[in-house]
Amino acid sequence: MLPGLSLIIPAFNEAQRIGQTLTAALRYLEANSPQSEVIIVDDGSTDRTGEVVRDVFKRAGKIEVRLIQPPRNRGKGAAVRDGLRAATRPVALFSDADFSTPVEEAPKLLEPIFAGELDIAFGSRALDRKLIGDRQAWHREQGGRVFNLVVRLATGLPFWDTQCGFKAFRLDVFQPVLEEARSEGFGFDVELLYLAHKAGLRLREIPVRWNHCDGSKVHFLHDSVRMLQEVVALRLGRG
Secondary structure (H helix, E strand, O other): OOOEEEEEEOOOOOOOOOHHHHHHHHHHHHHHOOEEOOOOOOOOOOHHHHHHHHHHHHHOOOEEEEEOOOOOOOOOHHHHHHHHHHOOOOOOEEEEEOOOOOHHHHHHHHHHOOOOOEEEEEEOOOOOOOOOOOOHHHHHHHHHHHHHEEEHHOOOOOOOOOOOEEEEEEEHHHHHHHOOOOOOOOOHHHHHHHHHHHHOOOOEEEEEOOOOOOOOOHHHHHHHHHHHHHHHHHHHHHH
């Protein structure tokens, strides 16, 4: 049984799958961490995402639930930061809305934080690729490897997968890092890890199960270029 945590899920136009994701999350927390809360940040969706979330929340049982709806779409980074700021539990876990890493993998990240060993734990697809089930298209997988190599060279971070959407934070020590972060797009993962590493927090990359899910909001070429620009700007601007 896990202590209570804040599960944060950013969502943008996720009406097709957020209901299934949220139902699975609530079922898991009810059985394994009933003192937890779930926070959905609906980042300016133009579909029925918010309506679907409200319908599922009606059946939430013991788990505390909240839906945050900013008035416009600002980006995944901004949505995750909104969720982390709203969290009321000592430890927060954020997950992509598709649950490409199953919620059952959460103890791998959470237990070392609750035990006082780590401040940040984050899932990795790179450390044990045998844990990958359904794979991405070849060009996306190779592009991800190149991106993470560039991240290592540009930032000095010793990690092999900064982009997996499954990260946990001990919020009392992470709060100053959160307030310093500025990236609103898909480069926010690198920024958070870079700032936390600079601040001397205890970070660990942990291999997790992962399956590719169709419907990614990342446009491979356009968003990859933007993320690389953000990484370079981060290194130049933060030193």
